[in-house]
Amino acid sequence: xxxxxLIDGNSLMHRAFYALPPLMTSKGVHTNAVYGFVNMxxxxxxxxxxxxxxxxxxxxxxxxxxxxxxxxxANRVKMPEELAGQFDILKQILKAMNIRYVEKEGYEADxxxxxxxKKAEEEGFLTLIVTGDKDTLQLVSPKVHVMLTRKxxxxxxxxxIQKIKKRFGIKPEAVPDLKGLMGDASDNLPGIPGVGxxxxxxxxxxxxxxxxxxxxxxxxxxxxxxxxxxxxxxxxSSKKLATIVRDVDLELDLEELAFSEPDYEKLARIFRExxxxxxxxRLPRQKEGNQQKTVSVCIADVGQLxxxxxxxxxxxxxxxxxxxxxKSPAVRLKGIGLSASSDCSYFVPEExxxxxxxxxxxxxxxxxxxxxxxxxxxxxRARVALAKEGIDFIYDxxxxxAAYLIDPSKARYDLESLIYENLGAELKGFEDxxxxxxxxxxxxxxxxxxxxxxxMESLFKDVEMPLSIVLADMEMAGxxxxxxxxxxxxxxxxxxLESLTDEIYRLAGLEFNINSPxxxxxxxxxxxxxxxxxxxxSGYSTDAEVLEKLKGTHPIIEKILEYRFLMKMKSTYADGLxxxxxxxxxxxxxxxxxxxxxxxxxxxxxxxxxxIPVKTEIGRKIRGVFVAENPDHVLLSGDYSQIELRVLxxxxxxxxxxxxxxxxxxxxxxxASEVFGIPKDRVTSxxxxxxxxxxxxxIYGISDYGLAQNLGITxxxxxxxxxxxxxxxxxxxxxxxxxxxxxxxxxxxTTILNRRRYIPDINSKNYNLRSFAERVAVxxxxxxxxxxxxxxxxxxIYNHFKEFKLKTKMLIQxxxxxxxxxxKEELEVVKxxxxxxxxxxxxxxxxxxxxxxxxxxxxxxx
DNA sequence: ATGAATGCCTA
DNA sequence: GTAGGCATTCATT
Numbered sequence: 001x002x003x004x005x006l007i008d009g010n011s012l013m014h015r016a017f018y019a020l021p022p023l024m025t026s027k028g029v030h031t032n033a034v035y036g037f038v039n040m041x042x043x044x045x046x047x048x049x050x051x052x053x054x055x056x057x058x059x060x061x062x063x064x065x066x067x068x069x070x071x072x073x074a075n076r077v078k079m080p081e082e083l084a085g086q087f088d089i090l091k092q093i094l095k096a097m098n099i100r101y102v103e104k105e106g107y108e109a110d111x112x113x114x115x116x117x118k119k120a121e122e123e124g125f126l127t128l129i130v131t132g133d134k135d136t137l138q139l140v141s142p143k144v145h146v147m148l149t150r151k152x153x154x155x156x157x158x159x160x161i162q163k164i165k166k167r168f169g170i171k172p173e174a175v176p177d178l179k180g181l182m183g184d185a186s187d188n189l190p191g192i193p194g195v196g197x198x199x200x201x202x203x204x205x206x207x208x209x210x211x212x213x214x215x216x217x218x219x220x221x222x223x224x225x226x227x228x229x230x231x232x233x234x235x236x237s238s239k240k241l242a243t244i245v246r247d248v249d250l251e252l253d254l255e256e257l258a259f260s261e262p263d264y265e266k267l268a269r270i271f272r273e274x275x276x277x278x279x280x281x282r283l284p285r286q287k288e289g290n291q292q293k294t295v296s297v298c299i300a301d302v303g304q305l306x307x308x309x310x311x312x313x314x315x316x317x318x319x320x321x322x323x324x325x326x327k328s329p330a331v332r333l334k335g336i337g338l339s340a341s342s343d344c345s346y347f348v349p350e351e352x353x354x355x356x357x358x359x360x361x362x363x364x365x366x367x368x369x370x371x372x373x374x375x376x377x378x379x380x381r382a383r384v385a386l387a388k389e390g391i392d393f394i395y396d397x398x399x400x401x402a403a404y405l406i407d408p409s410k411a412r413y414d415l416e417s418l419i420y421e422n423l424g425a426e427l428k429g430f431e432d433x434x435x436x437x438x439x440x441x442x443x444x445x446x447x448x449x450x451x452x453x454x455x456m457e458s459l460f461k462d463v464e465m466p467l468s469i470v471l472a473d474m475e476m477a478g479x480x481x482x483x484x485x486x487x488x489x490x491x492x493x494x495x496x497l498e499s500l501t502d503e504i505y506r507l508a509g510l511e512f513n514i515n516s517p518x519x520x521x522x523x524x525x526x527x528x529x530x531x532x533x534x535x536x537x538s539g540y541s542t543d544a545e546v547l548e549k550l551k552g553t554h555p556i557i558e559k560i561l562e563y564r565f566l567m568k569m570k571s572t573y574a575d576g577l578x579x580x581x582x583x584x585x586x587x588x589x590x591x592x593x594x595x596x597x598x599x600x601x602x603x604x605x606x607x608x609x610x611x612i613p614v615k616t617e618i619g620r621k622i623r624g625v626f627v628a629e630n631p632d633h634v635l636l637s638g639d640y641s642q643i644e645l646r647v648l649x650x651x652x653x654x655x656x657x658x659x660x661x662x663x664x665x666x667x668x669x670x671x672a673s674e675v676f677g678i679p680k681d682r683v684t685s686x687x688x689x690x691x692x693x694x695x696x697x698x699i700y701g702i703s704d705y706g707l708a709q710n711l712g713i714t715x716x717x718x719x720x721x722x723x724x725x726x727x728x729x730x731x732x733x734x735x736x737x738x739x740x741x742x743x744x745x746x747x748x749x750t751t752i753l754n755r756r757r758y759i760p761d762i763n764s765k766n767y768n769l770r771s772f773a774e775r776v777a778v779x780x781x782x783x784x785x786x787x788x789x790x791x792x793x794x795x796x797i798y799n800h801f802k803e804f805k806l807k808t809k810m811l812i813q814x815x816x817x818x819x820x821x822x823x824k825e826e827l828e829v830v831k832x833x834x835x836x837x838x839x840x841x842x843x844x845x846x847x848x849x850x851x852x853x854x855x856x857x858x859x860x861x862x
Numbered sequence: 863a864t865g866a867a868t869g870c871c872t873a
Numbered sequence: 874g875t876a877g878g879c880a881t882t883c884a885t886t
Contacts, residue, residue: 516882517868536868543869568870571880599876601873608878611872619871644873644875697874706874772874779875783873787876815873815876 004120004257005050008109008131009057009101012037012153013090015132017083019152025275026407028747028760030082034089035276040153041097042282045259048128052120052257055094055101056112057087064106065241072241075188081763089274096266100257107248110136114244116254117144123254130156135242138175140164169205177210180239191238192231194223210239268424280424296337296345296434300352302359309366312340319375319440320367320395321415321433322382323350327606328591329475331385336363337433342442347434364391375399375444377415379465380594383472394469399440401464402447404595405456408757413595415439422446459753459788464594467791470798470810471592471602477809477821478587479609483578485625490574493566500563507556514563517542528554565616573613573622580607588626592813599780600755600787601815610814614862624859629821634854636808636827637861638834639817640790641849642667644699647785650844651752654731661846668692674728675721694725698732699782701775736778743777751784752842753792789848790816793841800833819858827854 016036023032045053065072094101102112110133117127121143129136132149137159140146146159164172181200183191191200207213214236217228228235264283271280299305312318323335336353339345353360366372368391376382379395386393400413403422410417416427419439423446427436451460505511508527512519521540524530533549534541544564550557580588588607596603604610612626613619628635640646645667649657660670672683672691683691690711697707708718726733740762743749748758757780761773794813801808808830812819818838822830831852838850853861 513882515880518882538867541868564870568880572871572878576879597876601876603877605878608872611870611878613871615871700875703874710874775874776876783876786873817873 002052002125003048003050003128004052004054004116004125004254005044005048005128005130006113006116006120007041007053007055008113008129008133008136009037009055009087009090010109011132012040012130012149013083013086015149015153016040017080017086019154022082024760025273026409026760027758028762029089029274030086031089031274031276033083033086034093034274035279036153037090038093038276038279040149042279044130044147044156050128050259052125052254053099053259054116054257055099056109056116057101057103058108059103059105064245065108069237069241071188073187076186089270093267093270096270097262098260100252102250102252104248104250107245111245111248112250114139114246115248115250116257118246120144120254125254135175135179135244137164138172138244139246140172168201170201171208174204174209176239176243177204177213179242180210180235180237181213183235183238184242187241190231190234192235193227195227199224210235272421272424275421277420294339294343294345294435294438296347296432296438298347298349298432298434299359300356302356302362304346305348305359305362308338308340308346309362312338312366312372313369315340316371317373317375317441318366319437319444320382321377321437321440322385323433324381324385328381329384329472329478329589331381331388333385333389335433337435337437339434339437339441342438345434345438347432347437349432364389367391367393370394373397375440377418377440380468380472380475383469384476387472387476396465397444397448398465398468399443399447400595401468402444402451402460405460405464405755406447406450406454408595408600408755409598418447419443454756455754456756459755463753463788463791463795466795466798468594470794471594473798474810474812475589475591477811478582478585478589479811479819479821480585480587480627480629481577481581481625482627483581483586483625486574486578486581489621489625490570490578493570493574497563497566497570500559500566504556504559504563507554507559514560515567520560524550524554524556528556530554530557565618569613569619569622573619577607577622577625590812597787598757600751600757600784600791602787602791602813604812609812612858620859620862623862624857626858628856633821633823634827634856635811635858635861636820636822636830636834637817637853637858638820638831638838638850639814640786640838641851643786643789643816643848644782645695646844646846646848647752647782647789648699648732648735649846651781651785652729652731652735653845654729654735656729657732658846664847664849668695671695671725671728675724677724690721694721697722698725698736699779701736701778703771703775739781740774740777743773749777749780751781751788753785753788755784755788757784785842786816789842790818790838793838794818796837796841797834800837801830804829804833806830819861822854 013033017033020032020036022030023035024030091101104112113129113136117129117139120127121141127144129139129144129146131146134148136146140159140161142161147156148159150157161172170178178200181191181195181203182197203213207216214228214232217225220228268280268283299308317340319339321337322333324331324333326332334350336348337345348363367386374395375397376395377399379398383393399418403413403418415436419425419427422443423439425439427439451457501514504514508523512523514520518539520542524542525532525540530550530553532540533546544561547557547561577588582589590604590609591606593603593605613622646661649661660667668688668691669680669683671694672687673680675691675694676687693710694707702722704715704718704722707721708715739749743759743762748756750756759773759777761769762777764770764773790813794810798810806826808820808822808826810818811821820830835850839848855861
C-alpha cells in the first residue's frame, strides 16, 4: 500500500522553536526551529519510509474562522521575529529535499492536512499525519494515523482509532465536540463553563456527540445542566471552529507529492550555510558535491616530477600544501603536496625531499616561478619555511586570508575546517599533503566567489595578500635585544620584589602567596578587615582599581600595588623576553598573526611585541633593551597621530571634527573647550583629560555607565558630557545611530576598505548582549578602518624599500605605529618614504599626520 | 596537562 | 565603554 506522510509545518516549527535552546549561525541567523524540524523530518523519513510527503503551512489570516468568529485566536501573541524568519529557510530546505509544501490563502495547515488525507483515503493510501496539535486527532480513521510530538519534538506517539479509544474513550470524530465542550484558551474558544476534560469525556462517552448531550441535558442535574442549556450554542459554535475542513481544493494531484531523492548537493550547501554540521554528517557521503576521488601520487623520482611540472606549467596554476613544523619564524619544511587539477594530486614526502637534491631543486624552482599562479593555505608560514631553502616565495591566493576576510570572527581558519565548511568534505588529520592540496583549488573557487560577492576582492588582493609577505619578512627580521641589560633588569626587579615580599608579610602578620588573589583577598578583607569594595564570582576582588581605593587605609596596599607591578615587569617582560632571545643572533622573533582579530588588526604572539610597557618610567626600561641591529643602524618609529579620531571625522563627516584636524588643533583641548563651553586658552590639563576620556569613549561606543566608571563621576554627569559632545559634534551622533541601525538591518558593519564584521547579537533581546553588540558595531568601523590604513601603508612602504633596494627593515607594527631598523645612510630617504606612504595610504577628508623619532633603542623613540 | 578565573600590559 | 596576549593560581582531568 502507498504510504503518504503529511506534516503540519506550523505546528512542528512552533514546537521546535520553543523546545530547543536558541541556536544561531555565526552571522546571527536564528536556526533552532529549522534545525529541530529538519532533524525530526530526516529521522521520521528514515523510520517510516513514506512514498509521498507534503508539508502544510498556515497562510496569512484572516481565515474563514476569523470571519465566523472575530475573537478567534485574538489573544494569540504575534509570532516572534526569531521564528518567523525561519520559515523561508525551511522552505528552501524542503525544495532541496524535493518535498512539496502546500499553503492556501485563508486556510490553516490542519485544514490542508484534513483535505489531503481525505483525498489520500479515497485513493486507498495509508496516511500518516505528523503534528504537535491534538485537534488533528479528529482525522484519525482506519487508513489515517496521527503522530503527535511529545516533550517538545524529541518523541513521537502514534495514534490510531484504538489508541484514541483507549486514551480518551471516544471516537476520533468526537474530538471537535470535546473541544466545543472544553473550549480552548490558546485559540480563545469558549466552551461550557465548569466543564473540563474529565467531564467532557464522561459526557461524550455516554452521549457520543455534543448535540446529543445538549438534547439530553434535561437528564442531567445541577449547575452542569444549567450551564449546558445556557452555553450550548456557544459550544456548538466552538465545535464548528474546531472542526477541520476536509474539502479544500488544493488543485494538485497526489502523484505530485511523490517523494524522490533529495538534491544532496544543494542540501549540503544549505546545511553548511546554516552551520548544521551534525545534519551534514548524516547526508550520504558519495552524493555530496566536491567529494574528491583524487588519487594522491607519491613522487619519488625526477622523471615523474618532470611530467607533473609539465602539466602545471601548461595550466599556469598550481595548488600547494606545505607540511611544516615549528613555530614561526623557526619553521621547517617537511613534505609538499601539489595539485594542478582536482582529480589528481602529488605528494613529495620529507625523505624524498631530503635525499634527492636534484628533485628538491626542481620543486623549489617551480615554487620560485612567478609565471605560475599559486594557491596556498597560510602562505606566510610557507614563505618563512621556504626562505630557509633560499626561495623568495610569492603566492597568489591564500585560502586562510580569504576565509578570514569572509568572516573574521571565526575561531579557526585551518585547512580542515575550511574544507569541511565550504566543500563538505572531511579531511582526516593523517591525510597526506597531496590529498590536502587537491582540495585547495575547489576551495579557492568557493572563497573567491564569496569575496567577489562581498566586494572584498581589492582588500584581499591589494592589501591582505601582499601584507602577508610583509609580515613574513618582519617575522624573519626579528629585533635585536641586549640580553645583558634584560638580565640586569630581571635581577633589579627581583631584588626589589624580595624586599617588598618581606614588608608585605610583616604588615600582614603572616606569610602567604601574594600572587594568589584568593589568599590576598583573605588577608586584606578578613585578617586586616579592610572594607570590601567589589566582589568577584568567587570571593573578593583585589584588582588595581580596588587597591587604589584602599590606599590610605593600610600601608600594605601600596606595597602590594608596587609588588604587582614589578611582578608583571619581571615575569611577563624581563624573564618572558629573556627566554625568547635567540642565542645565535641576539634577536627576538615574534609571530604576527593576520587572522586573529575581528576588527582587522594584526596581533603579535610569542612574544607579544604590541604590549611592551611604555606608560611608566620603569616599564619603559624594558623598551631600552630593544636596540638597532648594529652600531651603524638606528631605530626609526613613525606613528599616526590620533588616527582613530581622524577616521571618525572622516566617516562621520562632522564639520567641527574635520575643522579641528584640518587646522591641526589639539583635538582633546578643542573637545574640552567645546564640551565644557570655555575658551581654548582656559582649558586646564584636568579638563583636557576629561575630554580625552570622552573622545576615547566615543570610539569605544560610548555608554554613560562606562564613561562614568572611567571618570569617577555619576552616570547623570556622564550623560551630560555625552549630550554636550553630541551637540557640538552632531554628525558623530548621526554616525553612531546610522551605524547601529545599519548593523541591525544587515547584520554586519564595514570599514573604509569594505572589511566586514558580523554582529550576531545586535538584535538580541538581552540588554547586555545587545548593548555590547551596539558598541562593537560603532567601534569596529573605526578601529578596523585604522587597521586598513596602516596595512596599506605597510604594503606601500615595503614595496618602496624593495624598489629602491634599501636595506632598511620593517620590524614591528603596534596598531598605529611602525618601527624600522635603518642603516644610518638610508635614514633620510627612508623617513621620506615612510612619511609619504603612511600619510597617503588611504585619502581621507582630514589629513593623516605621522610623528617620527630616531634613536638607538626603542626606549629612545617612544 | 588543560582550562577557567583573575589580573594587567598595549593601542 | 573597543581590540588584543600572557602570567599565575587553582580546580579538574
